[in-house]
Amino acid sequence: MNPSENYVIIVAAGKGLRMESKTKKQYLDLNGIPILARTIMAFDICDKIGEIVLVIPEEDDGYCKEHVIDPFEFKKTIHLVKGGSQRQISVMNGLKQINKIVNSKKEIIVMIHDGVRPFIDQSIVQACIQKAIEHGACIPGEPISDTVKHVNPDLTIKKTVNREFLYRAQTPQTFKLDLIMKAYEHAGQTSFWGTDEASLVEHLGGKVHVIQGSKRNIKITNPDDLVLGKYLLEKLK
Numbered sequence: 504m505n506p507s508e509n510y511v512i513i514v515a516a517g518k519g520l521r522m523e524s525k526t527k528k529q530y531l532d533l534n535g536i537p538i539l540a541r542t543i544m545a546f547d548i549c550d551k552i553g554e555i556v557l558v559i560p561e562e563d564d565g566y567c568k569e570h571v572i573d574p575f576e577f578k579k580t581i582h583l584v585k586g587g588s589q590r591q592i593s594v595m596n597g598l599k600q601i602n603k604i605v606n607s608k609k610e611i612i613v614m615i616h617d618g619v620r621p622f623i624d625q626s627i628v629q630a631c632i633q634k635a636i637e638h639g640a641c642i643p644g645e646p647i648s649d650t651v652k653h654v655n656p657d658l659t660i661k662k663t664v665n666r667e668f669l670y671r672a673q674t675p676q677t678f679k680l681d682l683i684m685k686a687y688e689h690a691g692q693t694s695f696w697g698t699d700e701a702s703l704v705e706h707l708g709g710k711v712h713v714i715q716g717s718k719r720n721i722k723i724t725n726p727d728d729l730v731l732g733k734y735l736l737e738k739l740k
Contacts, residue, residue, distance in 0.1 A: 508611050509632060510604075511546045511675065512556045512597035515539050515618025516586020527560070528723060529618045530570060534736050538723055540571045541621035547577045549625060551632050552614070554580045554604070556597045561585040591696055591703075595687050601680065611680035612636060615700050619723040620674055622735055630714050631677035640678045640704050643716030644670035673716040676700045682709060 515529040524531060529539040546552050555577075559567050564583055572581060584600045586593035594615055605611050612635050616623065627643050634641035651664040676699060678686075686703040690696070697703045701711045719739075723732050 508605070508609055509552050509614070510554055510556060510601050510611065510680075511552050511614040511616055512558060512594060512601070513539075513542060513546070513616050513618050514558050514586070514590060514593055514597070515542075516558050516560050516590070516593040517618075518560070527563075529559075530566070531723075531729065533621065533723075533729070533732050536575075537571050538621055538732070539567075539618045540575055542616070542618050542623075543571070543577060543581070544575070545621065545623050545625075546614075546616070546628070547579050549628055551629055552579065554582065556582045556584055556600050557618075558584045558586045558593045558597045589696070591687075591690070594700060598680070598684060598687060602684070605680070612677065613680050613683060614675035614677045615683075616675035617722055620720055621723070621732070622717075622719045622721060622739075623675065624717050624720070627714070627717060627720070628675060631675055634712050634714055635677040635679060638710065638712045639682045640676075640701065640709060640711040642676040642699075642701050642711060642713055643673040643720065644713045645673065645716045645718060645720075646670055670713055671716075672699055672701060673720050673722075674699075678704065682707075 518527060530537050533541055546555055582600055584596050587596060601613060612632055631641045631643060647666045647669040651666050651669060653661045653664050655661050683700060686707040689707045690703045695706050704711050719735055721728060721731060723729055
């Protein structure tokens with residue numbers, strides 16, 4: 504498959520309320536570079552990706568160009584798309600943009616990645632693409648090592664959950680374009696709202712394969728994550 508036929512949707516349309524900052528989390532500085540710019544860099548250098556679709560808040564078009572895109576002279580074409588009130592709407596807007604670009608007769612692979620996961624490994628990107636080519640859908644995940652409790656509404660423990668087959672889902676979640684489009688259309692027809700893209704494929708009745716993710720592939724959503732991100736940058740030097 505030609506890399507020009509692989510796309511990544513980077514989802515950065517959230518407000519980042521948990522960060523407790525006036526600046527949206529995707530634009531926060533991480534050792535001199537905005538988090539979102541670092542995330543774009545990871546895909547800009549990837550020879551398996553053709554073009555990038557960046558989904559941002561509707562009002563942030565000018566800000567994002569000035570502070571995230573223009574200063575870093577990315578090599579790949581970046582399409583700016585307006586996000587929606589929920590992630591599912593934002594991703595759908597990104598998928599619609601890809602549909603406008605591509606030749607519908609070709610098999611297209613699309614990756615969907617959180618804008619605040621800047622430490623994605625190239626090996627994971629390549630493995631996800633390969634598994635999606637083979638099986639249609641793939642996500643990275645990390646086995647849960649902590650003991651997991653299912654609690655009652657009053658926060659007393661109902662039961663201890665067997666963690667043997669429990670994984671934390673990560674991104675990039677990767678799919679054949681026709682499959683993820685069908686999943687989104689089916690979700691709309693059935694009024695289903697999923698917490699990630701894989702859950703929509705599951706709802707459609709499809710199988711999603713999981714590959715080994717990375718503990719470094721953190722999602723920066725609160726002040727502690729930002730501290731961890733700075734530590735990881737130092738360790739990766």
